[in-house]
Amino acid sequence: xxxxxxxxxxxxxxxxxxxxxxxxxxxxxxxxxxxxxxxxxxxxxxxxxxxxxxxxxxxxxxxxxxxxxxxxxxxxxxxxxxxxxxxxxxxxxxxxxxxxxxxxxxxxxxxxxxxxxxxxxxxxxxxxxxxxxxxxxxxxxxxxxxxxxxxxx
Numbered sequence: 001x002x003x004x005x006x007x008x009x010x011x012x013x014x015x016x017x018x019x020x021x022x023x024x025x026x027x028x029x030x031x032x033x034x035x036x037x038x039x040x041x042x043x044x045x046x047x048x049x050x051x052x053x054x055x056x057x058x059x060x061x062x063x064x065x066x067x068x069x070x071x072x073x074x075x076x077x078x079x080x081x082x083x084x085x086x087x088x089x090x091x092x093x094x095x096x097x098x099x100x101x102x103x104x105x106x107x108x109x110x111x112x113x114x115x116x117x118x119x120x121x122x123x124x125x126x127x128x129x130x131x132x133x134x135x136x137x138x139x140x141x142x143x144x145x146x147x148x149x150x151x152x153x
Contacts, residue, residue: 059090119138
């Protein structure tokens with residue numbers, strides 16, 4: 001991993017010990033309580049497992065960047081339910097694979113589907129409710145919901 005590239009991944013797709021603690025419910029979990037750093041910035045690492053949200057900014061102090069992270073943190077449980085991971089990149093001087101592929105200009109939030117396709121690009125912060133609506137309209141997400149319902153019956 002490039003040393004100057006800032007990544008934060010909320011590994012919400014792992015249903016390991018972080019989610020099995022009896023003292024906390026998934027709604028009380030914060031995005032920052034289940035953090036892991038990837039070995040690479042290759043989006044193919046998440047293929048068919050997670051839906052990455054990549055948040056770009058020219059600085060960690062960008063107000064839009066800070067607002068976007070706060071919005072994501074407020075609804076961490078909704079993101080976890082949808083297998084979302086959050087990646088951040090706040091160093092435009094380092095040409096990472098993510099920057100080469102997604103070509104951000106200043107602040108940008110990108111939602112990538114489990115199939116690796118770009119599903120949403122926004123130049124302003126988006127609420128998790130809006131992001132969830134986009135995800136919930138995806139055929140793969142609809143199938144996941146149906147399968148979960150059938151498993152509960």
